[in-house]
Every structure is written in structure tokens, then in C-alpha cells.
Amino acid sequence: MIPIKKPLVATIICCCFLTGCWDKRELNEIAIAVAFGIDKSDEGFRVSAQVVVPSAISSDKGAEGTPVLLFQADGETAYEAIRKMTKQVPRKIYPGHLKLLVIGEEMAREGIWDSLDLFVRDWEVRPDFSVVVARDRPASDILRVPTALDTIPANKLFDMLENSSDNWSEVHKMTLFELLADISSDGKDAVLTGILSSADADSNTGKEATEEIHPSARLYFDNLAVFEKDRLVGWLDAEQSKGFNYVAGNIKNTVETISCPEGGSVAIEVTKSDAKIKASFSGGNPEMEIIIKNKGNVGSVQCGLDMKKPESIHILDNLFEKKLTGIIEETVKETQSRGRSDIFGFGQTIHRSHPDKWKSLKGEWDEHGFENVPVKVKVEMNIRMTGTLLNPL
Amino acid sequence: MSLFDQKKGGQPEASGRDCLQKSLQDNLLLLKVTLGESTDVIIREIRIGREGIPAGILYTDGLTDTASLQKFLLETLMIELPEIEEREGGSPDECFLSELKERILTVGEVEESGSVSSLLGSLLSGDTLLLVDGYAAGLVIPNRKWAERAVTEPNSQTVVRGPRDSFSENIRVNSALIRRRVKDPNLWNESRKIGTRTETNVELMYIHGLIEERVLDELRKRLDLIEIDGILESGYIEEFIQDTDYTMFPTIYNTERPDAVAANLLEGRIAILVDGSPFVLIVPALFTQFFQSSEDYYQRVLFSSFIRILRYVSFGIAMLLPAFYIAITTFHPNMLPPPLLISLAAQREGVPFPAFIEALIMELAFEILREAGLRMPRNVGSAISIVGAMVIGTAAVEAGIISAAMVIVVSLTAIANFVSPVYDLGFTVRMLRFGFMILAGCFGFYGIMIGLIVTILHLCSLRSFGVPYMSPLSPFNWSGQKDTMIRGPIPRMYRRPRLIGKANPTRQQPAVAEESSPDNSESKR
Known part of the structure; x- marks a missing residue:
């Protein structure tokens, strides 16, 4: 063993303590922010932060006081606003566990990039939180609504969004990562899920609201906000949202209700859905083809169809295909009529399959390329199981 | 010998007079004075034989088996000796002392010595001395016996399945526990006394042919360098012989389990037994060894x-x-x-x-x-x-x-x-x-x-x-991995640890045809 020089050891040990612990923060010195809301204000940005109050959540003390607090501050930039919050909060806002970013509609219409920049740039933020748009309201209104099932509203919203995108697929969970990819890529525009609140002026948004069985102020996700670059340009309604998700391949599991030929209806559970968009050229003009292959089960039958017969399944297949084709064609038409925002990524598809031709199309794709491209829709359905019951009783 | 130099400095009364005199009284006086008339050293003066030659018997009370002292020494000398002399008609002559040693005393191993220091050493180790008037030498009769702890269950390394005996404070019992497990004639035992005052018995045990001579020589060299007045526990030895003091990691293994020692001997390691300590040291020790329990090898x-x-x-x-x-x-x-x-x-x-x-x-x-x-x-x-x-x-x-x-x-x-x-x-x-x-x-x-x-x-x-210390992890070797993070099946661990059992790497012929590794052929005997 090399003999250690004592002064060297002493110096090293002293260094350990002299540097101090400059980035040390005890857990009771940070305010864990679970959701941020960004709105427009006179100064520029109004940032709302939903911050957890840990002592109210801990299981052993029987949850006293409000589980979350909402802080608001205005500033020329979002960063400035967040820092200004220190004037109201005794602890430093810690964004590492951010779950949800709510952008007010007004802000979204002006462009979201300026607000997002901070969240991408800051090393402490993990870009895996969901981004949603508050429809018709400022984001702070959304973050103000208390929830009962999960005491932290941001958690509740996050889980709700996830659950709904997995099982109903009308909304789409978009993380900051995915959003950035969509905004920055050519030939594809972003969509974000909308969040709505049923609260009105005299709704109770205090803590007592969590004690109501059917609170008047409720939050729910609905509709998809369509963006052009980083600006919100419009909304898709519920059916169109679903149609979009079929095309985008976001469907994990959902239920479609189709009408039987002789009246009544059948619910089909879609268990698998694969979407493919193909681009082809005829005479120099692009043509798009959307092919969606589905697999599913019969979920519930409320009509006279004889489920013992294989033909019935074929009938259902065809009905499903027809219905979904309708929905998607409608969605595509609606989107095209609005022009400019290519949420399906047709441009991207062309770029990938025909990069040479894309070069010439690229320049005017947003102006009139997208809205004029003919789109063919082809839906395949394969119903596999009818459940444990053959015919309705 | 440095051992004696030190002694002379410490005990001037013994200096220059290391030899016994012919007169019994002088000898007894010398011993008495040297021992400071300690009360636990018993001096019994008797007359032996038909002619009643004065003799002295010395033993340390508490370290000597008084029953055997009486039966094999006092009775023989005082009752049987006169009868024998009567029968044979002889009388004591020049070789009376060797006569006693060779014909009369019916005890195991009797030594004759004329050196005061070695006689004292034996006396204080529990042997009985017999001094006869007219002879400048004494007989050392080994009948040590003292109260000691029995072989009990180990305290520090317990197992559920496996032998329950552990070392005790007696080095003889300890070496016997090891020898009972390994009956190889190549299991050699090498003894030395360390500690100028405590004269502690320290023994090396190893299997000749399995160990690396280099390690043994190094160990001997380090043991010989020890200069200390007393060794009270194997920990003393450990500190003297370890490679470096500047580490928190133990570089010498210790155990109170005889089966663990036996296993280590079979791997080519050397055991160091220290009298008075139930902990046996084992060298060389590796880091991974400290994660091994002997029970590992007894379980599935x-x-x-x-x-x-x-x-x-x-x-x-x-x-x-x-x-x-x-x-x-x-x-x-x-x-x-x-x-x-x-x-x-x-x-x-x-x-x-x-x-x-x-x-x-x-x-x-x-x-x-x-x-x-x-x-x-x-x-x-x-x-x-x-x-x-x-x-x-x-x-x-x-x-x-x-x-x-x-x-x-x-x-x-x-x-x-x-x-x-x-x-x-x-x-x-x-x-x-x-x-x-x-x-x-x-x-x-x-x-x-x-x-x-x-x-x-x-x-x-x-x-x-x-x-x-980190082998077989670093330097890495494959066959050593069978007994590192996992414990391989015993039939498949047919090779000794690479760096320890180098002298004889193969434990047994592999039971199963093993995948041949590059060093397989050369490592076989």
C-alpha cells in the first residue's frame, strides 16, 4: 500500500465538507408540483401550479386540510412566472414529478411553443407528462376543481386520460415528447385532448365539493384540439376524434355500437386495430389510401340477429366496416375542409414513401396540398368471438 | 536465539546459571527464587528408593493431573521402587536418572533436561519436574491437566445442517478436531512458540503437496519476525502477519469451525492455530471467502x-x-x-x-x-x-x-x-x-x-x-466462478481455487465429462 500523505488526506476530507451541499434539497423543502396550467394574461403568461400538500395525503394522519394548493403568478415568460411564485410559496416549486400540463384555449390559439420551450429546456422536468387543452376556459379553472376518488386532481386526470385512451379511445394521451415530435415534423400536425369542466359560476370548488356525491364541478376529457404547427385551429367532435384515433393507430381497445338491419343494435368490442396509410401517385398527383384492419368480439346483442349462424357474423363485419368507413371519411373530409392542419400525417407519409416527389409538394402542402388530396378509406373487420352467450334470451 | 536474550534481560537471576547443580537443595532454592516463591508452584521433597535418596517433585497446582501424579510418580517412586531394588538387589549408580526414565516411570513421554529455563518452561506449562539429589538434570513428566471448556457448538458461525463442534481454547484439542477430519499423512503440523513471556504455542497446519511452498515460506518468515511479549489471541498473530494494516477489509480468514478449516486445507490453504484461542486463522483469504458459509456445501x-x-x-x-x-x-x-x-x-x-x-x-x-x-x-x-x-x-x-x-x-x-x-x-x-x-x-x-x-x-x-484479494473475480477466471456468486454442484467443482491450489489443481477426476476449457489438460495430474 502506498503510504498516504496525511496533509493530502486532511485536505480531501476538508474539501468534502467545505464545498457544502449546494444542490441539496430536503423533501420538506420542496413543493412537488403535479400540474401546471398556462394561460394568457396581460403581462404575457399566467402560470398556475398545482402543488401537493404531503401531510394532507399521508395515510396515517387521516388526511386533514386540502390535498393540493394552487398558486398563480404572471410574467412575461413562463419561467419568470414560475419563479415569481416564490413570493407566495415557502418552498421551491419542484417540477420533476409533473403529470399534467393544461394549456388554456386562448393561449393555445396563439401558439403553445413559447410555453412549451421552458418544459423542454429545463433539466429537472421529465418530458413524459401529458399535455391537454382546456376547452373554452383558462387552465387555472381546470386545476381548481377538487376530486374525491384520487385526492390529487392531477393524478386523477392523468389516470383518467390513460384509462380512457386505453379502453374507449376517443381521447388520446399525448406526452410532451410526442407533441414535440408532431409539432416539429414536416407534414404532420398535432392534436391534443381537450379537457372540460362542468363547473359554473356558483359551483362549489372548495374542499366540500369532495363530499358531494354528485359534485356539480366535474372534469372530463372530450374532443381533440387540432393544431396547425403550434396553434390551435379547431376541435374535432367525439365521433371525429375517434375516427382520427383509428387512422392514427391509437386504438388499443374500444367499443362500437352498430345498428342491425332489422332494428336494434349490437356492441362490438374492438380488440385490435392496425392502421396503415399509403401514398400513391397518379399523373403526378398524390392519392392517399387508409387501410384499417380490426379484430373484435361481440360485446352485447340487442337485436334479433341469429348469432348461431356464421353469416350473422359476416353481416356484423360488413356493418362495422361500413360504419367505420363512414366515420373516417367524415373525419377526413372535415379535417380537409378546415385546411392546412394535416393531423393524419399524410404529408409525412408521402415524404417517407416518395421523398423525391415530396420535395416539390412540400412548399404548398399546407396551403392547398392537404385539402385537395383524394383519400380512399378501406376498413376490414374480423369478429372472432361472440362471448359466452349465443343468442339473446 | 532472540527469545533467550530477552529472557536474560528480564530475569537476571537466571542469567549465567542456566544449568542445574548437583545438589538438590541448591536446585530447589534456585527454582524457588526464580519463581518468586509463587504459591501455586508446589515443591514436594521426598526420599526415594531403599536408600532414601532425596528428590524433589515440582508441579504447578491447577495445571497438573494430581491423580496421575500420585499414581504414576509418587507411588512408583516411594512404594514400588524400593521393592524393585530389593528384588534386584542393585543400588543407585551413575545412571540412576536414566534408569528411572527408562525403566521405572510408567508415564508416556519423559524428557531429561539440565537447562533451568527449559525446565521452568515445562513446569509452567503444567508438566511435573522430578529432581534427584546428585544429578545436574531433571526429568520432565508430562501430566498436564487443567479445567477447560469442552468442545461446544460454535457461537459465531452457526449452521442448521452440518457438524456442531467448534474449536476450544486448547490447541491440542483443536488440532485433533482437524486431524479427525483429514486423515491424510500429508497433513503436516508445524509448531513454534511466540511471545517472550507467554510462550504461546502457535501451530501451522497444512496439507503437504497442496499448498504453495512460496506462501508457506512467506508465512514462516512473517511468524519468525514477530517480536512481542505475549500472544493472547489469534488476533495478535493476525495483525502481525497481515499484508497491510491500511485496510478495512480482513485479509485473513478466521473461523471456529473445524469443518471450515478442513475444507480450506483441502483447497490448499494454511491454518494457523494459536493456543488459547478458539479461532483458527486461515491464509490466504479472499474477498469472496467471506460470503461463504460451510453450510453452503451441505445444502442443496x-x-x-x-x-x-x-x-x-x-x-x-x-x-x-x-x-x-x-x-x-x-x-x-x-x-x-x-x-x-x-x-x-x-x-x-x-x-x-x-x-x-x-x-x-x-x-x-x-x-x-x-x-x-x-x-x-x-x-x-x-x-x-x-x-x-x-x-x-x-x-x-x-x-x-x-x-x-x-x-x-x-x-x-x-x-x-x-x-x-x-x-x-x-x-x-x-x-x-x-x-x-x-x-x-x-x-x-x-x-x-x-x-x-x-x-x-x-x-x-x-x-x-x-x-x-478479489480473485477469482479479478483477475477473472471461469472455473472459480463455480464457487463465487453461486455454489456449483460439488461433483463439478473438481478443481481447487486457481491461485490458491496451484500446486495441485485437481481435487478429483471430474465426475462428468466437462466442457473442455483451455487449461483443462495441463491442470490434470
Whole structure:
């Protein structure tokens, strides 16, 4: 063993303590922010932060006081606003566990990039939180609504969004990562899920609201906000949202209700859905083809169809295909009529399959390329199981 | 010999007169004076034979078997000797002493010596001396017997399945326990006395042909260099012969299990037995050896391997868990899942200390409790457990001094520490833990990583009697992996540890045709 020089050891040990612990923060010195809301204000940005109050959540003390607090501050930039919050909060806002970013509609219409920049740039933020748009309201209104099932509203919203995108697929969970990819890529525009609140002026948004069985102020996700670059340009309604998700391949599991030929209806559970968009050229003009292959089960039958017969399944297949084709064609038409925002990524598809031709199309794709491209829709359905019951009783 | 030089300096009355005189009275007086007329040395003057020659019998009370003294010495000399002389008609002559030694005394091994110092040595070791008037020599009759602890179950290394005997304080019993397991004539025993005053018997045991002569020579050299007045425990020897003092890791293995010693001898290691110590030292020792329990080899393979891995994991927990907790809560809260973070944050509410201080308080409290539990009188033991449960428990949490999570961290750390099958490594872990806590408190994970790198570099720099401490992990060798992180099936572990059993690498012919490794052919005998 090399003999250690004592002064060297002493110096090293002293260094350990002299540097101090400059980035040390005890857990009771940070305010864990679970959701941020960004709105427009006179100064520029109004940032709302939903911050957890840990002592109210801990299981052993029987949850006293409000589980979350909402802080608001205005500033020329979002960063400035967040820092200004220190004037109201005794602890430093810690964004590492951010779950949800709510952008007010007004802000979204002006462009979201300026607000997002901070969240991408800051090393402490993990870009895996969901981004949603508050429809018709400022984001702070959304973050103000208390929830009962999960005491932290941001958690509740996050889980709700996830659950709904997995099982109903009308909304789409978009993380900051995915959003950035969509905004920055050519030939594809972003969509974000909308969040709505049923609260009105005299709704109770205090803590007592969590004690109501059917609170008047409720939050729910609905509709998809369509963006052009980083600006919100419009909304898709519920059916169109679903149609979009079929095309985008976001469907994990959902239920479609189709009408039987002789009246009544059948619910089909879609268990698998694969979407493919193909681009082809005829005479120099692009043509798009959307092919969606589905697999599913019969979920519930409320009509006279004889489920013992294989033909019935074929009938259902065809009905499903027809219905979904309708929905998607409608969605595509609606989107095209609005022009400019290519949420399906047709441009991207062309770029990938025909990069040479894309070069010439690229320049005017947003102006009139997208809205004029003919789109063919082809839906395949394969119903596999009818459940444990053959015919309705 | 340096041994005697020292003695002369310490005991001037013996100097220059190391030889016995012819006169019994002179001799007895000399011995009496040399021993300071100690009352536990009994001097019995008798007259032996028909002619009643004056003789003296000396023994140390308590170290000598008085029953055999009476039966084989006093009765022989005082009753049977006159009868024999009567019958044979002879009378004592020049060779009376050797006559006594060769024909009369019916005890095992009798030695004749004229040196006062060696006679004294024997006397104080429990032998009986017989001095006869007119002869400048005495007989040493070995009939040592003293009260000692029986062979009991081991305290420090217990097993469920496996032999239950352990070493005791008597070196003879200890060497017998080993020899009973290995009946190889090549199991050699080499003895020396160390300690100028204690004259402690130290023995090396090894299997000739399995050990590397280089290691043995080095060991002999280091033992010969020891200059100390007394050896009271094998720990003394350990400190004298270890490769370096500047390490927290033990580079010499110790055990009180004879089966563990036997297994190590068979691997080509050397055992050092020290009289008066139930702990036998084994060299060379490797890092991985401290994760091996002898029970590993008695239990089924899969289970043993599982337990092995568990030990390494526990080692990590015991060393790093508090540091991890400090680093995560003060520097890297983003590494925790949100629900856990919120739960931890809730517990930290109202705790007045930073996490580092909190951890330090708890770890210190636990170390104090543990040390107290070890040292206090047995019959107040229950008091410690009651108070201890309060200090490191809900009482501390309810008082608002400590967060509940910290109690769990400290308790888990403490329990994980005890998984280590060898007590020594536990000390290392306990001390390193504090180092890592300081690093984590200052630099977070960065500090822990730096600490780990330094520790691993240090481990790789260590050697035990020339063998790299981290082998077979570094330098890496495949066949050694069968007994490192896992315990391979015994039939397949047909080779001795590469760097230790080099002299004779093959234990047994492989039971199964093994995949041939490059060194397979040359390693076979």
C-alpha cells in the first residue's frame, strides 16, 4: 500500500465538507408540483401550479386540510412566472414529478411553443407528462376543481386520460415528447385532448365539493384540439376524434355500437386495430389510401340477429366496416375542409414513401396540398368471438 | 536465539546459571527464587528408593493431573521402587536418572533436561519436574491437566445442517478436531512458540503437496519476525502477519469451525492455530471467502446459490441503503415514483433534521445499542431490547424526531448486516456505511459512485499472502466462478481455487465429462 500523505488526506476530507451541499434539497423543502396550467394574461403568461400538500395525503394522519394548493403568478415568460411564485410559496416549486400540463384555449390559439420551450429546456422536468387543452376556459379553472376518488386532481386526470385512451379511445394521451415530435415534423400536425369542466359560476370548488356525491364541478376529457404547427385551429367532435384515433393507430381497445338491419343494435368490442396509410401517385398527383384492419368480439346483442349462424357474423363485419368507413371519411373530409392542419400525417407519409416527389409538394402542402388530396378509406373487420352467450334470451 | 536474550534481560537471576547443580537443595532454592516463591508452584521433597535418596517433585497446582501424579510418580517412586531394588538387589549408580526414565516411570513421554529455563518452561506449562539429589538434570513428566471448556457448538458461525463442534481454547484439542477430519499423512503440523513471556504455542497446519511452498515460506518468515511479549489471541498473530494494516477489509480468514478449516486445507490453504484461542486463522483469504458459509456445501445446490446471491445483495444493502436513502431524498427526488415521493415527503414533514443528520443519529444509536448489547452483563439483557425498541422504533417517530421511513432503512440495514456469515466483514460494512453516508450527504449519487469506485479499486489492490484479494473475480477466471456468486454442484467443482491450489489443481477426476476449457489438460495430474 502506498503510504498516504496525511496533509493530502486532511485536505480531501476538508474539501468534502467545505464545498457544502449546494444542490441539496430536503423533501420538506420542496413543493412537488403535479400540474401546471398556462394561460394568457396581460403581462404575457399566467402560470398556475398545482402543488401537493404531503401531510394532507399521508395515510396515517387521516388526511386533514386540502390535498393540493394552487398558486398563480404572471410574467412575461413562463419561467419568470414560475419563479415569481416564490413570493407566495415557502418552498421551491419542484417540477420533476409533473403529470399534467393544461394549456388554456386562448393561449393555445396563439401558439403553445413559447410555453412549451421552458418544459423542454429545463433539466429537472421529465418530458413524459401529458399535455391537454382546456376547452373554452383558462387552465387555472381546470386545476381548481377538487376530486374525491384520487385526492390529487392531477393524478386523477392523468389516470383518467390513460384509462380512457386505453379502453374507449376517443381521447388520446399525448406526452410532451410526442407533441414535440408532431409539432416539429414536416407534414404532420398535432392534436391534443381537450379537457372540460362542468363547473359554473356558483359551483362549489372548495374542499366540500369532495363530499358531494354528485359534485356539480366535474372534469372530463372530450374532443381533440387540432393544431396547425403550434396553434390551435379547431376541435374535432367525439365521433371525429375517434375516427382520427383509428387512422392514427391509437386504438388499443374500444367499443362500437352498430345498428342491425332489422332494428336494434349490437356492441362490438374492438380488440385490435392496425392502421396503415399509403401514398400513391397518379399523373403526378398524390392519392392517399387508409387501410384499417380490426379484430373484435361481440360485446352485447340487442337485436334479433341469429348469432348461431356464421353469416350473422359476416353481416356484423360488413356493418362495422361500413360504419367505420363512414366515420373516417367524415373525419377526413372535415379535417380537409378546415385546411392546412394535416393531423393524419399524410404529408409525412408521402415524404417517407416518395421523398423525391415530396420535395416539390412540400412548399404548398399546407396551403392547398392537404385539402385537395383524394383519400380512399378501406376498413376490414374480423369478429372472432361472440362471448359466452349465443343468442339473446 | 532472540527469545533467550530477552529472557536474560528480564530475569537476571537466571542469567549465567542456566544449568542445574548437583545438589538438590541448591536446585530447589534456585527454582524457588526464580519463581518468586509463587504459591501455586508446589515443591514436594521426598526420599526415594531403599536408600532414601532425596528428590524433589515440582508441579504447578491447577495445571497438573494430581491423580496421575500420585499414581504414576509418587507411588512408583516411594512404594514400588524400593521393592524393585530389593528384588534386584542393585543400588543407585551413575545412571540412576536414566534408569528411572527408562525403566521405572510408567508415564508416556519423559524428557531429561539440565537447562533451568527449559525446565521452568515445562513446569509452567503444567508438566511435573522430578529432581534427584546428585544429578545436574531433571526429568520432565508430562501430566498436564487443567479445567477447560469442552468442545461446544460454535457461537459465531452457526449452521442448521452440518457438524456442531467448534474449536476450544486448547490447541491440542483443536488440532485433533482437524486431524479427525483429514486423515491424510500429508497433513503436516508445524509448531513454534511466540511471545517472550507467554510462550504461546502457535501451530501451522497444512496439507503437504497442496499448498504453495512460496506462501508457506512467506508465512514462516512473517511468524519468525514477530517480536512481542505475549500472544493472547489469534488476533495478535493476525495483525502481525497481515499484508497491510491500511485496510478495512480482513485479509485473513478466521473461523471456529473445524469443518471450515478442513475444507480450506483441502483447497490448499494454511491454518494457523494459536493456543488459547478458539479461532483458527486461515491464509490466504479472499474477498469472496467471506460470503461463504460451510453450510453452503451441505445444502442443496440451488438453495445454496440463492443464499449466496442473497448474501451479496445484503452486503450491498448493509453498506449502501442509508446512503441511497440520503442521496435520493436530498438530491434526486425525481428518481422516485410520485406516490412514493409524496409518501416520503409526508413523513419528512415536521422532522427537524436534514436526512443526513437523521440517518447519522439513527445509525449511531443503533451502533451504540449493538455495542451495549454485546458488552453488558447477560442478566440485564432484556433491558436493552426494551429500550432499544423504543429508540429505534415508533417512539422515535412519534416524538417527531425521526421519519418512519428512516426507521425502516436503519432496521433493514441492521438486519442485512447480520446476514454476513463471517463476523469480520460485518465490521467493514459498518464502517464503510458511514463513509458512504457522508459521501451521499455531500454529493448524492455522484458521491456514492465515487466511493464505490474507490472501494473497488482498493479491493483490487489488496493481496493476501501474494494472492489477489478479489480473485477469482479479478483477475477473472471461469472455473472459480463455480464457487463465487453461486455454489456449483460439488461433483463439478473438481478443481481447487486457481491461485490458491496451484500446486495441485485437481481435487478429483471430474465426475462428468466437462466442457473442455483451455487449461483443462495441463491442470490434470
